[in-house]
Amino acid sequence: MSDQSMPKVNAVFGATPEVEFQGAAPQGLRTVELVEGDGPVVRKGDTVTVNYHGLIWGTDKVFDSSFERHQPASFGIGVGQVIRGWDQSVPGHNVGSRLVVSIPPEYGYGSRGVPQAGIGGDDTLVFVIDIISTR
Template identity: 80%
Template sequence: MTDQMPQVNAEFGTTPVIEFPTPEAPKGLKVVELTEGDGPIVRRGDTVTVNYHGVVWGKDTPFDSSFDRHQPASFGIGVGQVIKGWDQTVPGHNVGSRLVVSIPPEYGYGSRGIPQAGIGGEDTLVFVIDIISTR
């Protein structure tokens, strides 16, 4: 599965650089742990603080990046505060981990997408997520 996933620099805390192996995204929701952290495990219902970088599969420019803003984001995980793809892939990983997640529309923004962000209804999203803390 990892050969279908984008290649990302694995160093936690560095702005992600994403290279796509194929023009077509893999089917389904996929997550690869690039760096395994040694902090507490994230559980559903926790409030996590993360840095993230989100792009549409195959694109260079992020539609959203807390790395670019130099401002991590905090929210409840596994409780519907973020897209399903995050709720289903972030819990179970440790603080200090870097993940790359491929999220098809049904686990992202659905068939409507978010046109103002450049996200179409058929677009697969790719997020690189650094888990900073959980509580």
């Protein structure tokens, strides 16, 4: 599968993400590194600090964005503190990287979704993630 299936995103670390969808969501968990950082590599078990922008595939509906809050988020990665799609896609990338990740329900919030956030059980999620630091 080629990266053409993934949404177009501005490849500028730190800039508010602009996401443009084309076509249907790809199958499975997909990660594309738009900007390769030159900082330390994120490892499972690290505490990572990121800015992120989350949308439902094919919509302009942002359900959560630390960019919009101007407040990065920090959490343990690879240890079950966040959805599986994050735990499996962020480790192995460097600080300073911008990722775009397509997360199907089974790697996200499952068949229940998150009704209060407007996320349905069959929605594919898209996150743009800027990795700020890791420790």
